[in-house]
Each structure stands twice: as C-alpha cells, then as structure tokens.
Amino acid sequence: MFTRIRRGLVAIGVLLLVSGGASIFSLPDHEVLYDPQPPLVSCTQSGCLSIYTLEVGNTGRQLQEHVRVRLRTAAVQASMLPLAVRTFGKVPRGVNVQDEGDVRTVDLGALKPQERVELRLVYRDRDPTARRDWREMLVAVEAATGKVRQGNPGGVLLGRILYTAFSGCAPAGCDPS
Numbered sequence: 001m002f003t004r005i006r007r008g009l010v011a012i013g014v015l016l017l018v019s020g021g022a023s024i025f026s027l028p029d030h031e032v033l034y035d036p037q038p039p040l041v042s043c044t045q046s047g048c049l050s051i052y053t054l055e056v057g058n059t060g061r062q063l064q065e066h067v068r069v070r071l072r073t074a075a076v077q078a079s080m081l082p083l084a085v086r087t088f089g090k091v092p093r094g095v096n097v098q099d100e101g102d103v104r105t106v107d108l109g110a111l112k113p114q115e116r117v118e119l120r121l122v123y124r125d126r127d128p129t130a131r132r133d134w135r136e137m138l139v140a141v142e143a144a145t146g147k148v149r150q151g152n153p154g155g156v157l158l159g160r161i162l163y164t165a166f167s168g169c170a171p172a173g174c175d176p177s
Contacts, residue, residue: 024156024159024160024162027060027061027160028059028060028061028146028147029060029062029146030060030061030062030064030143030145030146030147031058031059031060031146031147031149032056032058032059032060032064032067032111032141032143032146032147032148033056033057033059033148033149033150033151033152033153033156034054034055034056034057034069034141034149034150034151034153035054035056035150035151035152035153035154036052036054036134036138036150037052037053037054037055039051039052039131039132040053041128043128046126047124047125047126047127047128048124048125048126048128048130049122049123049124050122050123050124050125050131050132051120051121051122052120052121052122052123052132052134052137053089053118053119053120054069054118054119054120054138055089055116055117055118055152055153055154056069056108056111056116056119056141056153057111057114057115057116057117057153057154057156057157058111058112058113058114058115058116058153059114059156059157060113060146061113062113062145063110063111063112063113064113064143064144064145064146065109065110065144065145066107066110066143066144067109067110067111067142067143067144068105068107068108068140068141068142068143069105069106069108069119069138069140069141069142070103070105070106070138070139070140070141070142071103071104071106071119071137071138071139072102072103072104072136072137072138072139073099073101073102073103073104074102075121075132075136075137076104076121078123079121079122079123080122080123080124081121081122083106083119083120083121084118084119084120084121085106085117085118085119085120086117086118086120087115087116087117088115088116088117088118089116089118093108093109093117094109095108095109096109106119114157116153116154121137
C-alpha cells in the first residue's frame, strides 16, 4: 500500500516538474518563474470579455530585487481597464511604469521568496474568435539576479512542499549523516 502511495506521489512530482518549468528537487538562491496563462473568456450577444493573467513568482531562496515585466505598449493601451497588478492575485501592488518606444516596463520592485504577483489585462471584442497572443504582448520578464524562466511558480512551490513533506528531505539537500 505504501509503495502505491509513494509511486503516486512520484508521478505527481514528475507532472509538477514538467509543468512547473523548474526543478522541485532543488532550491536555487535566485530564480524567477513566469506563467502567461490562457485567457478566461466570457461571451454574450454584445461581445466577449477576455481576461489575460501573467503570474510572476520568486521561486528562489533569496530576495529578488528589481523584477521587471516588459509588455507591448499597444497591448496595454488596448485593454479596456487599466493594467491591474496584485500580490498573490489579491492585494493591489504599487509599481513603477515606464514607456520606451513601443515597450511599457512595469517594475514590480523586490519580490520576497515564494511571493507571486499577477498582472491582469482585460479586453472586449465583438468577434468571439478574436484572441491575443502572449508572444505578441509580452516582451520579457527580467530580474536583477539569477535565471528567469517560463513556468508555473505556484506549481513549483507546491511541488517543493510535497517533496519536502514526503521525502523527509528539504529541496536544498539532505544531510547524508
């Protein structure tokens, strides 16, 4: 019975590893993951509303200073509501915004370890098949230190918690003695 549970947890870990974009078995000092999520779309006879969410998270062990998101200015201006930036998707976050040519840079400031920030854009379209593509809207996610990768920050953090809980070993490593 215990073997089945362990195999199931390993399978879950592998799925989180593949979908997360980073290792759940190690905890780097500096790492930022970002997840451009598919839009949530709701349509009526008068048109469709599309909500686009970009989640950015510090999945490293150290404070990550000066995390920036660079978006196409036209994509931000076409949104029917101002760009919403929220810590953990709930608490409004103050940000610095700077326009340079056709790129709008949103400076998220410092992100604490395990902290995640959501950026949200809302569009209204008459055509129900009209969709924007994150590859056209998102220019880059940048951090002052360490690697920035596309992946699911929440999934990686959950995977690391499960790995720690069920392996008896923190992601930073086990003491062999």
